[in-house]
Amino acid sequence: MNANIGRRQFMNVSLVGGTGLFIGGLGRISQGAETAQAGSLLVGAATTSITPDKPVPLDGHRGLRISNKVESPVTATALALESCNGDKTIDAAIIVSCDIVAIRQDIMEQVRSKVKPRLPDFDVNKLFLCATHTHNAPVTLEGRYTLPESGVMKPSEYSEFMTTRVADVVVESWQKRRVGKVGWAQGQAVVAQNRRATYADGTAKMYGATNIPEFRGMEGYEDHNLDVLFFWDQQNHLIATAVNIPCPSQDAEGGLSIHADFWHPVRQMLHDRYGKDLLVLGLAGAGGDQTSRPQYGKTADDRMRKLRGLTRLEEVARRIVNGWEDAFEIARKDIHNDIILRHCVKQIELPHRKVTEAEVAEAHKEAEKYAKIPAQRWNYRWHQAVVERYEAQKAGTEGPYKMELHVVRLGDVVITTNEFELFTDYGVQMKARSPAVQTFVIQLAAGSYGYLPTERAVRGGGYSAVIQSNRIGPEGGQVLVEETLKQIKELFQ
C-alpha cells in the first residue's frame, strides 16, 4: 500500500462519520469513524529544524531576552498515522511536537492554511501541534515584549518561518507514510518534581524555599511513569517514537541561547544507540505544577551528576532514555499492524475563572504601575488582561472558552490533548478513569491558554494559581476532565 491509496475514501468517511462542529471560521472539526474498525496502519514521520538564523526574542520569561547563540537546534517532528481497510482510509492523525514554549494564537491556523492546499485530501483538523515548553525558543506572538527596532527577527517573521517549516514537515510525514507497525509500553523515569512548596500558613509558592522552618511539603503529586509509543516499518526498523512525560522541558530555562532543553540530549542518546534516523516526539504530559529541577536534595543530586560526569540536561535525558529502553524491551514483544485508529476532534466549552473585585483592584493597581515602562510590557499585559477580563465578565460578553480537544485512540492506548499548563492532578484523574490501557495526556497542544490549577492550588495561591495566570479555573478544569473522559469512553465503546 502506498501513500496515494485511500485519500478520496478518507475524505468521505470523515464527512459521513463526523457529527462535526465548527471552530471560529476554520472549518469542520471532525470526529473519527463511528465504528471501532481495525485497519492496516500506515506510518510516516519527518523532522525539521525550526532554529532561526538571526537573533530572536526568547519566550517564557517576564523579562526580554534576545538570543545570542544556538546551543542546540530547536526542531519540529511530525508523526502521520492513517488506518486503512483495503484501499479505504478509516481515520488519520498528524501529531507535531515542536521545541517551543507554547502553540500561541494563530500558529495552528497558519500551519493548517499552509498544509491544506498541499494535502487536499487530508482533513487538516486532524492535525495538531504540541509544545515541549522549552523556554529557550523564539517568541511567536507580537506585543508580548517591547523589542528593539532592528537586529532582531520579529515574532511575526519567525512565525512565518516556523509555520512554513512545520507545514513542510507535516506534508513530508504524510507523503512518506507506509504500512507500519506500532507498539506501546510504560516505563519509569524520575524526572518531574512538583514545584509548588506549601507553608504553615496554608500558602503555596512556585519554586518556593524548602529549607525554611515554615515549609510543610510539596503541594501535589508527581507522575514518574513514562508512556511510550514505538513505530516500525515493514522491515522492522524502528522509525519513530513518541514519549509522554508529565514534565515540561525547561530545566535549563533562562540564559540567552536557543536550545531544546532536555529533549536535545534525549534525541542524541537515542540516535547514538538506535540510529540517527529514529524520530523522537517529545510530548509534555500534565505538568503545570512540575519541573525537572529538584526542589530539595539538590546537593546530593549535583554530587551524583559530578560522579557520572553529566550535565543536568544529560542526567534528565539519561533517566528518560533508561525508562524508554525499559519500555522498548517490552513493546517489541507486542507489535501491532491491524489496529483501531480513531481520531475525534471536538470543540469543548470551558467556563472562565471569575475575576473577583479584590483581584481586579489589585490587577488594576499593578497594571497602572507598569503601563508606561516599556521594559515591563510583559508584566503590564499580565495584569491588564485581568482588568479586561473583568470588564467582559461584567458586561456579560466573556462567554465560555472554546477549546480544541483531540482524542486519538490507537489500539489499546489513547492520546488526549489540552491547551493548558495542566496541573498533574487533572492528568491523574484522566488516566485513572480512562478505559484505555495507557492514556497519553498532552498539554500545550493545539493552542495555549495558560495554567490550569486545581482547587487546592488556587487556595494556596502562587504564580501559577493566581487569577493573572489562570483564564480557566478548577471548575473549568473539571469540565475538561469530564469532556475528555466522555470522548475517550466513546472511542472505546
Next chain:
Amino acid sequence: MKACRLQLLSFVCVLSLVVGVTPSSGSSNTLFIGSATIDITPSRPIALAGQFNTRISRSVENPITATAVAIETRDGDRMVDCAVLVSCDIVSFRPTVPAPLQEKLKKTLPGFDSSKVVLTATHTHTSAVTEEGAYKIPKEGVMQPAEYTEFLINKLAEVIGKAWGKRQPGGVSWVLGHAVVGLNRRAVYADGKAKMYGSTTTNSFRGIEGGEDHGLEMLFFWDKDNKPLAVCINVECPSQEVESRYTINADFWHDVRTQIHAEINNDLCVLGWPGAAGDISPHRMYRKAAEERMLKLRGLTYTQEIGRRITTAVKDVYELAKRDIHTEVPFAHQVKELALPVRMVTEKELAEAKTQAEALEKKGDTGVKGRWFQRTVDRYNKQNKEPTQTVDVHILRIGDIAIATNPFEMFHDYGVQMKSRSKALQTFVIQLTGPSCGYLATKRAIEGGGYSAVVQSNRIGHEGGQMLVEETLKTINELFQ
C-alpha cells in the same frame, strides 16, 4: 486553651533527652565494619500481623530474615562511637522485643552499649505477631506470639553478636539512586475527604493527596580490600505488596535480596529500610491495567518487578559508590528521647469510638478492630494526665550523610521537610524503628480523614509531627556544625 498548648509545647521541648552522648562528630576516625544476616522464619504455623483479621500462616513462600551491620569508629585502639543497624522482616516492633533484646545483649555482649542498636521493621504484613492478646489465636498447632517473640529475640541477639564480632577495618560510601516503588495511597475527593486505597475511578476523585519520593538513599559498606560487605537501601515504601496472604513472606525485600545476590554479589548483606511512608504503599492507585500488562509481558510478579526496579537502581550506582569509598569519616550516633504531645481525642471522636467498640462487642467481635476503638476511649480517659508520649529516635552522622529514625508510619511530607532542611548531603529517614507508635499524619491528612489519619490510628498528631521534625533537624544540624 491556646495558652495551655503553648505551655505544653515548651514543657515537651525541655523533656527531650539525649540518651547516648557522643563526642564531637566533626573529626574523622577509622571505621570498622561487620555484617551478618540470619533466618527468622518460624518452623511452625504462626499468626500473621498487620491486618484486622486473624491469619494463620499456611506455608513459607520465602524466608523472613534479619540483617545487621555493625559500625565502630576508633581513634587508635579506643572506641569513639558505634552503632548496630538492624533490618528485620516484621510488621513493626511491639514493646515485647526492643527492651528485652537490650537486656539480653547486656549479657551476650558485655561492654557493648545496647542502646546503640537501631532496630527497624520492613513492615512486611506476612510475618509474625509478637504480642499476646492482639489476635484470637488457636492454642493448638500454632506457635504462640510469646514463643515466637523469644525465638526472635534470640535470633536478633545472635545476628547482632555476629555482626559485632566480625567487624574489621572497612569503608563506607553513600550514593543516591532512583526507583519508582512507593505510591501515595490516599485518594482525595470533591468533598475534601480522603481515603486510604480509595477508588480513583469514581467521578468525585480529584487526585492523590501527597507526593512520593522515588530517590533511593544507599549506603555501601566495604572490607579493607574494597569487597562489598553490605548495602543499606532506604526506600520510601513499606514492604506490603502481598500483605493479605496467609503465608510467611518477606514481601519485595526477598526479591530485592535474591536479585542483588544474583546480579551483584551473592554474599552481600542487604538491609531494607523503609523511608517516611505512612501514606505510601507499593499498591497501584491507577494505571493498573498498564502495570498488569507490563508484568505479563515480562513474566514477573509485582514483588519481582519491585525487586527488578530496586536492583537496577543499585546496579546503576554501584560503580560510582565503589569509586568513592571512605575509611576514615566523622561518625556520631545519638539516641534521643522525645516527649511528643499526644493527639487529643475530642468528645465527638470519643463518642464515635465508644459506639463502634460497643457495637463490635455486641456482635461478638473481640478482634483487633474492637481494641482499635477501645484504645481511643482509654486514651481519652488519661490524656489530660498524660499529655505526652515518649519516643526514641536515633540520629547518626556517617561522613556526609545523616540517618534519622522514628517509630512511626510517618507521612511522606515530614520526610521531605527533614531532607530539605538537613545540612547533610543525604538524609536517610527511617520509619518504624524501635517500638511502633502508629501513623503520624500531616495536618492536611487529618483534615481529609481516612484510616491512617483518624484519631484511632494516630497517637501523635500533626503538632507532634512538627516537633519531631524540628528536634530531628536540630540534632542532625548540630552533628554537621
